[in-house]
Amino acid sequence: MTDGAGSPVLARTVLQQCVHARLVVKPAEEQAPEEWVEIQRGMVVYICFFKGATEDIVQKMVNSLLHVKLCESDSGRRVSVLELPGSVLIVPQATLGGKAKGRSMQYHGNIGKEEGLQLFASFVSQCETELASSGKCAEAGVAVKHGTYGNRQVLKLDTNGPYTHLVEF
Amino acid sequence: MTDGAGSPVLARTVLQQCVHARLVVKPAEEQAPEEWVEIQRGMVVYICFFKGATEDIVQKMVNSLLHVKLCESDSGRRVSVLELPGSVLIVPQATLGGKAKGRSMQYHGNIGKEEGLQLFASFVSQCETELASSGKCAEAGVAVKHGTYGNRQVLKLDTNGPYTHLVEF
Numbered sequence: 001m002t003d004g005a006g007s008p009v010l011a012r013t014v015l016q017q018c019v020h021a022r023l024v025v026k027p028a029e030e031q032a033p034e035e036w037v038e039i040q041r042g043m044v045v046y047i048c049f050f051k052g053a054t055e056d057i058v059q060k061m062v063n064s065l066l067h068v069k070l071c072e073s074d075s076g077r078r079v080s081v082l083e084l085p086g087s088v089l090i091v092p093q094a095t096l097g098g099k100a101k102g103r104s105m106q107y108h109g110n111i112g113k114e115e116g117l118q119l120f121a122s123f124v125s126q127c128e129t130e131l132a133s134s135g136k137c138a139e140a141g142v143a144v145k146h147g148t149y150g151n152r153q154v155l156k157l158d159t160n161g162p163y164t165h166l167v168e169f
Numbered sequence: 170m171t172d173g174a175g176s177p178v179l180a181r182t183v184l185q186q187c188v189h190a191r192l193v194v195k196p197a198e199e200q201a202p203e204e205w206v207e208i209q210r211g212m213v214v215y216i217c218f219f220k221g222a223t224e225d226i227v228q229k230m231v232n233s234l235l236h237v238k239l240c241e242s243d244s245g246r247r248v249s250v251l252e253l254p255g256s257v258l259i260v261p262q263a264t265l266g267g268k269a270k271g272r273s274m275q276y277h278g279n280i281g282k283e284e285g286l287q288l289f290a291s292f293v294s295q296c297e298t299e300l301a302s303s304g305k306c307a308e309a310g311v312a313v314k315h316g317t318y319g320n321r322q323v324l325k326l327d328t329n330g331p332y333t334h335l336v337e338f
Contacts, residue, residue, distance in 0.1 A: 014183055014333055046333045067272050070264070080272065095239070095332045103236050103249065105334065157326040163264045164183055164215045165274065166335060 010053040011061060011119075011169040012096045014046040016162040017071055021089045023147050024154035034154075037145040042086030043071060044157065048096035049111040049119050058119060061169050062126040070165055085137040088127055090146040091153050092120050117149045179222040180230060180288075180338040181265045183215040185331040186240055190258045192316050193323035203323075206314035211255030212240060213326065217265035218280040218288050227288060230338050231295040239334055254306040257296055259315040260322050261289050286318045 019041050026035035045065060069078040071086055081088060094116075098105035111119070128144045131137045147153045188210050195204035214234060238247040240255055250257060263285070267274035280288070297313045300306045316322045 012335065014335070046331075064269065068269050068274065069272055070267070070274050078274075091331075093331075093333050095334050098239070098334050100233065100237055100336055103238055105237065105239050105247075152330045153328075155326070155328045155331055157324070157328075159322075159324045159326075161321045162215075162260075162262070162324055164262050165264050165267050166181065166183070167269055 008052055009050055009168045010057050011047065011049050013048075013061070013065060013167045013169075014093070014096060015065065015070065015165045015167065016044045016046075016157065016159065018042060018044055018089070018157055018159050018162070020158040022156045023089060023091060023145070025148045025151070027152070027154075036154075037089070037147075039087035039089045039143065039145050042084070042088055042142060043081045044089045044091060044155075046091045046093040046096055047120065047123065048093050049116050050097060050109045051111050053111055053115075053119055055119065055122060057169055058122045058126055062123060062130060064169070065167065066127065066130050068167070070163060072161070072163070082130070082134050082137060085134065085140045085142045087142040088131065088144045090120075090124055090127065090144065091155065092116075092147055092149045093153065113150065120149045177221055178219055178337045179226050180216065180218050182217075182230070182234060182336045182338075183262070183265060184234070184239065184334045184336065185213045185215075185326065185328065187211060187213055187258070187326055187328050187331070189327040191325045192258060192260060192314070194317045194320070196321070196323075206258070206316075208256035208258045208312065208314050211253070211257055211311060212250045213258045213260060213324075215260045215262040215265055216289065216292065217262050218285050219266060219278045220280050222280055222284075222288055224288065224291060226338055227291045227295055231292060231299055233338070234336065235296065235299050237336070239332060241330070241332070251299070251303050251306060254303065254309045254311045256311040257300065257313045259289075259293055259296065259313065260324065261285075261316055261318045262322065282319065289318045
């Protein structure tokens with residue numbers, strides 16, 4: 001897995017804008033209904049790490065994804081999710097590491113489960129810290145929510161245009 | 170824009186599985202409510218063409234995307250959208266061509282509007298032909314729906330897990 005410059009891609013993210021998103025974090029069981037998290041206006045981050053990714057990459061990712069100007073403000077300008085300010089829903093998405101091989105998808109480049117979980121947790125935690133340290137975000141009451149690593153991600157998304165972006169690291 | 174092997178990327182698609190998706194194809198006007206299309210179970214294809222893409226690539230894309238096994242059948246097996254059989258919602262998504270440059274996204278690699286529209290229309294039409302020629306699809310009443318090229322894509326998505334994939338050509 002390499003990017004255009006030949007360096008290996010260590011993480012892949014797909015970003016979508018939303019006005020509301022709702023993600024199941026614990027499926028229903030016999031005695032208990034499903035549990036879910038939701039955000040209102042903000043950004044959904046689908047994320048996948050590849051073999052070779054380490055903790056070093058996480059800060060760079062958080063810094064880039066929270067500051068890149070791809071949200072639409074009320075005035076129609078492009079601003080970052082921190083500037084909006086908007087909430088962030090982080091969705092672990094191992095399928096993003098897939099590579100088409102004939103008619104099958106292969107996921108050989110994906111990081112191992114334990115390491116992936118650790119990087120995912122670190123990514124979530126650093127996003128939370130960044131949002132918490134923004135006065136504008138705290139005042140607006142926006143938040144970071146996330147799915148459960150390794151689970152099926154049952155997602156409902158409501159957008160005013162997803163403005164889907166791919167950002168690789 | 171190049172892939173890992175150094176060849177230029179001519180088209181980028183992001184695929185998501187859905188149980189229902191609804192896309193506005195004509196915004197509301199003073200005298201008229203908005204118009205939309207919808208699909209039930211199937212696959213959403215977000216699509217963007219880059220400079221250099223030509224008609225040659227479309228057939229290969231349609232063949233690959235409709236036959237790659239990344240939908241979940243009732244028994245939990247991975248099957249293609251034609252085998253499912255599921256519907257296909259095609260969403261033009263120029264933002265997918267973006268490249269982060271500092272804190273802005275740049276779209277210099279995107280194909281021109283006229284050419285992009287032509288390739289998009291051709292992609293839609295070839296998907297329609299493929300689905301129509303599948304007895305299983307015809308019998309199940311699945312369909313190809315698509316957004317309006319160049320418009321804002323107001324999308325609602327309901328999934329049992331989006332299983333987001335990236336496939337480039």
